[in-house]
Amino acid sequence: MNSPEPQVIRMYEARQEIYPREAKGRYASLRWLCVWLTQLAFYGLPWLTWNGRQAVLFDLTTRKFYLFGLVLWPQDFIYLAALLIIAAWLLFLVTAVAGRVWCGFACPQTVYTEIFLWIERKIEGPRSARMALAKQGPSLKKFSKRTAKHLAWGAVALWTGFTFVGYFTPIKVLGAATFTLAFGPWEWFWVLFYAFATYGNAGWLREQVCKYMCPYARFQSSMFDRDTLIVTYDARRGEPRGKVAKDTGKSVNGGSCIDCTMCVQVCPTGIDIRNGLQYECIGCAACVDACNSVMDKVDQPRGLIRYSTDRAMATGMSAQDIRRRAMRPRVLIYCAGLLIVIIAVASSLAMRTPLKMDVIRDRGSMGREVDGGAIENVYRLQIMNTAEQGHRYRITAQGLPGLALATADEVTLEGTETRAVPIRLRAPHGAGQTGSNKITVQLTAVDDPALTVSETAVFIVPR
Amino acid sequence: MSDFTNNFWNLYIVVLTTLGVLGCAVLLYSQSKYKVAKHNGPVGTTGHVWDEDLTELNTPMPRWWMWMFYLTIVFGIAYLFLYPGLGSYAGKLGWNSTKEYKAELAKADSEYGPLFEKYRQQDLKAVAADPQAHAIGERLFLTYCAQCHGSDARGNKGFPNLTDKDWLHGGAPETIKQTIMNGRHGVMPPMGAALGSDKDIENVAHYVLSLSGSAASDPIKSVFGKSKFGACMACHSAGGVGNQALGAPNLSDKTWLYGGSAETIMETIRKGRDNTMPAFGDFLGESKVHVLSAYVWSLSNETK
Numbered sequence: 001m002n003s004p005e006p007q008v009i010r011m012y013e014a015r016q017e018i019y020p021r022e023a024k025g026r027y028a029s030l031r032w033l034c035v036w037l038t039q040l041a042f043y044g045l046p047w048l049t050w051n052g053r054q055a056v057l058f059d060l061t062t063r064k065f066y067l068f069g070l071v072l073w074p075q076d077f078i079y080l081a082a083l084l085i086i087a088a089w090l091l092f093l094v095t096a097v098a099g100r101v102w103c104g105f106a107c108p109q110t111v112y113t114e115i116f117l118w119i120e121r122k123i124e125g126p127r128s129a130r131m132a133l134a135k136q137g138p139s140l141k142k143f144s145k146r147t148a149k150h151l152a153w154g155a156v157a158l159w160t161g162f163t164f165v166g167y168f169t170p171i172k173v174l175g176a177a178t179f180t181l182a183f184g185p186w187e188w189f190w191v192l193f194y195a196f197a198t199y200g201n202a203g204w205l206r207e208q209v210c211k212y213m214c215p216y217a218r219f220q221s222s223m224f225d226r227d228t229l230i231v232t233y234d235a236r237r238g239e240p241r242g243k244v245a246k247d248t249g250k251s252v253n254g255g256s257c258i259d260c261t262m263c264v265q266v267c268p269t270g271i272d273i274r275n276g277l278q279y280e281c282i283g284c285a286a287c288v289d290a291c292n293s294v295m296d297k298v299d300q301p302r303g304l305i306r307y308s309t310d311r312a313m314a315t316g317m318s319a320q321d322i323r324r325r326a327m328r329p330r331v332l333i334y335c336a337g338l339l340i341v342i343i344a345v346a347s348s349l350a351m352r353t354p355l356k357m358d359v360i361r362d363r364g365s366m367g368r369e370v371d372g373g374a375i376e377n378v379y380r381l382q383i384m385n386t387a388e389q390g391h392r393y394r395i396t397a398q399g400l401p402g403l404a405l406a407t408a409d410e411v412t413l414e415g416t417e418t419r420a421v422p423i424r425l426r427a428p429h430g431a432g433q434t435g436s437n438k439i440t441v442q443l444t445a446v447d448d449p450a451l452t453v454s455e456t457a458v459f460i461v462p463r
Numbered sequence: 464m465s466d467f468t469n470n471f472w473n474l475y476i477v478v479l480t481t482l483g484v485l486g487c488a489v490l491l492y493s494q495s496k497y498k499v500a501k502h503n504g505p506v507g508t509t510g511h512v513w514d515e516d517l518t519e520l521n522t523p524m525p526r527w528w529m530w531m532f533y534l535t536i537v538f539g540i541a542y543l544f545l546y547p548g549l550g551s552y553a554g555k556l557g558w559n560s561t562k563e564y565k566a567e568l569a570k571a572d573s574e575y576g577p578l579f580e581k582y583r584q585q586d587l588k589a590v591a592a593d594p595q596a597h598a599i600g601e602r603l604f605l606t607y608c609a610q611c612h613g614s615d616a617r618g619n620k621g622f623p624n625l626t627d628k629d630w631l632h633g634g635a636p637e638t639i640k641q642t643i644m645n646g647r648h649g650v651m652p653p654m655g656a657a658l659g660s661d662k663d664i665e666n667v668a669h670y671v672l673s674l675s676g677s678a679a680s681d682p683i684k685s686v687f688g689k690s691k692f693g694a695c696m697a698c699h700s701a702g703g704v705g706n707q708a709l710g711a712p713n714l715s716d717k718t719w720l721y722g723g724s725a726e727t728i729m730e731t732i733r734k735g736r737d738n739t740m741p742a743f744g745d746f747l748g749e750s751k752v753h754v755l756s757a758y759v760w761s762l763s764n765e766t767k
Contacts, residue, residue, distance in 0.1 A: 011494055013523035212525055364610060365619040380605065380614040407615065420605050422614035 017134065018207060020117065021127040021265040025289025027104075034105045035114050043159075046166040051388065054170050064416055070349070071416060073386050075356060082345045089341060091216075093334035095223040097326055098307075099230045103217065104284030109209050112160075112202035113268065116153055123149045127265060153203045154195070161195030207269040210282055221279065226311040227325040231285050233263075233274045233305050234313065241274075249298035256304050262294050263287035263305055273305055354387035359441045359457040367460040373429035376406060377459050381421045383443065385413040391445040395423060399439030400459060402428040410446065425459060432461050473550040480549055488536050495529055579750035582757075587636035590757035592766040600758025603751060607743065608759075616762050620721060621738060626762045629718040633707040634763065640756035644749065646742030649710045653735035657694050667691050668728040674703045674715040679725060 022028075048055035050068050057066045065072040072079060094102060104110060124130045124145050136142050165187055166174050177183055183191065201209055210217050224230075238257035245252045251259065257274065264272045266286040271278050273287045291305040312322050362378040370376050385391060392412045397403050406424040413419055425439070437459045445451035467473050511519040546554040553559070582590045590596045605614060611622040618624035623631060631649065632642055658664050670688030672680035692703070700706050703714035712720060721727055721736065743752055 011497055011521065011523055012526045012529045014526050208525055208527070212528060362609070362614050364613055364622070368617070368619070378613050378615045378617070380609070420602070420614075422605070422609075422616075424615050424617070 015208065016270060018268065018270040019127045019130045019134075020268045020286070021262070021290070022117075022121060023266040023286035023289040025292055027285035027289050031105050031110070031114060031284065035111050038106060038108075038111055039115075043163050046163060046171040054172075056167065057170060058168050060168055062416075071354070071386055071388060073356075073384065075384070076352075076386075079345065079349070082341065082348075085341050086338065086345065089334060089338040091220075092223055093331065093338055095220045096225065096228060096331055096334060098283075099224065099228050100217070100220060100281070100283035101229075103210065103282035107282075109201060109206075109214070110268075110282065110284065112198055113206050115156060116202040119152045119156070120149055123152065150203075153199055157195040157199035157203075158191070160198045161191040161193070164194045165190045207280070207282075210269060211280055217279070217282070225330065227309050227322075227328060229307045229309055229322075230277055231273060231281060231283050231288060231305065232277065232308050232310075232313055233257075234303070234308070235274070235276075236313075236316075238274065238304050244298060249300050256295075256300055258294070258298060260294055262290040266290040277310070353451065353453055354385070355391075355393075355443065355445070355451055355453050356384040356386060357441075357443050357453050357455050358382040359455045361457060361460075367462045369462070370426065374426050375429070375432075375459075375461050376424050376426050379423050379425065379441070379457060381411075381423055381441065381443070382418070383411065383413060383421060384418045385416065388415040390414040390417070391447065391451065393443050393445055395421075396442045396444070397425050397439055398442070400427045400432045400437055402431050403439060403459070427459060427461070432459060434461050434463050436460050467551060477550040477552075480543065484536060484539055484543075488533075491529070491532050491536070576750070579748075579754060583750040583753045587640065587753065587757045587760060588766070590754060591636070591761040591764070593757075596754050597758060597761065597766075600754050600761075603747075603755045604758055607747065608755070616759070623720060624718070625759055627718065628763055629713065629716055630707065631705075631710050631712055631720075634760070636756060636760045639759050640752060642740060643752045643756055643759070644742065644744035647710060647740040649736070649738045649740075651698075651711075651731065651736040653733060654694060655733040658691050658732065663688075663691050664729050664732050665725070667695070667732060668725050671703060671714050671728055672723070672725060675717050675723075677717075677723070 045056045239255045240253035241257035241259045242251035242253035244258035269280040271280045292302040360380045406426040439459045442454040509519045509521045543549045616625040666684045666688035669681045669684035673685040698711035705713035
């Protein structure tokens, strides 16, 4: 370690603005494909119609969550937990195999930054022009370019905010309300807040989100091992770097790296991948694309910077060996966990009965004696028809000899209706012991016997 | 209104909160001015070294993050100024949860009020025949009435059955509405002293049983009891047919609010009964009571 320099540093540092150069190549195309797929889904889904209603709608007021043919109720919250478990397993699996590919290709932060950068390039020009513009003093040209950029960003951001709220308020209703600006207070808040967050994150904060705010970026390092694919610089081939030699296409010092710094210029987080794996690296492979195109120009083989593993870099493994190492116990365990949860959720969804019932015994009375010494108990059936079709249901009760309903044994519920239905159950004199008796109340759709649910309850015979 | 019994606690919280906020600001300011000599190395260190080689790294925070810390302090001060939080200070906006509750109630009233108002202007029997009003009435009943009268409205001991034609105070729709609006207080005084001995009470009880033709009635005791029943007629009328103006039950039917055995009737005579139906007028408002009354009336009447 050298002796301390007299220079001082602070506990807080000013941000170094990054002007990423546009990368072109296989991975940039892949990223744009991800941008199109995710954003077509995000912006398009709320406009789809299913059975005369919005196909995907999270109706918070009535607490019903529509997903195409499926209607989920708050009681189905377990599926959200299952979805999160699946997402977590998937995250473990993908990270263990291929590092931060989610960050580099599909994360909304990356996707929106990509869109915002595209707008920035169209208006302010490429990296060099943007850097020059930033250095310039105030001028009409600078002002108009900046204004155009922020207006364009704002438009995308507002559209994004509008789409987001469109998942909670029917988007066509929301669209009609846009013309008269007749949003409710919460709709205003969320459209503007989501738009502001999009604008701020993708336009201003960019890599700062990944470096300082994102918890995922920090804990996924615990899922890395020596066989995880990472974007890496082949130092053994690249060094010693230096200026390009005209005749060989290699550096004058003999290594493959000609120190053109293209990999640094395209980096959205402003790091030099040649320094090895760094926590800032989001695995976007922009440097791979940049280096490959340079290698093509100087007539050297591609892959000086490439997806490889720590172990492969140290031992010089072939690509085939790297692929074979991907099938390691850790990955297989993640696959198995993922498969188990997915199968469990899928079968649970497939076997789900869109009918729920709670049987609530009236607490006010133990049981009353009616004509002929028969005993009556009163219950309230809280029935939830969670499907979208209405049904007529038959109520039956079992568990005591002669137990029968003394009230109407059929009830009709509209689609997605909840109703409390009071019923009286009557057991003949002498049926059941004094005190509590276990019984079962069953509800079955008249037109669909498979649609049935039964609940246990207690029938009390007073002394 | 202060929640504190002693003003000390008020000051205690005010001082602690203020010092806390100021302390954060001072700490933030002093740290943002703090400088360390820069040391070379793979990453910056603060220059602090312990145990020969244990060095303290310095990974500087971004400066915008520091400004966000200041922003939270500004937010905190603004919040404490506008909302309650600083001891018993009520806040400039005067917000409290009671007001919020009332505002939500007013909003719900303005939303559902017109519907109930529509029904309020209709005749009770017309409301009873309206299926939507019936559904609303059922929900109101299950929420507010079922605790005592049962989910099926058939009552419990001490709580009348609302599905039969037997009414303590009268079963006309308007009378039911009056009952729900203002409540009822039914009192049967203890008659033990007025009637005489236990033997007399037993005789009267058997006479009362005979009025409804009960097989449990002892004819001889009943005859003796009849001579004593005069004391009861002031309220229960001759023949025990009751008086709805007084809320005095009809004793000649088979409906018993507290039970129809001789023992229970004797207990009623000896100790009296005191029973209350609470008033719901202020709580629910007239228009909801209107819909509820129509529903209750429909339980014992054909609405078509």
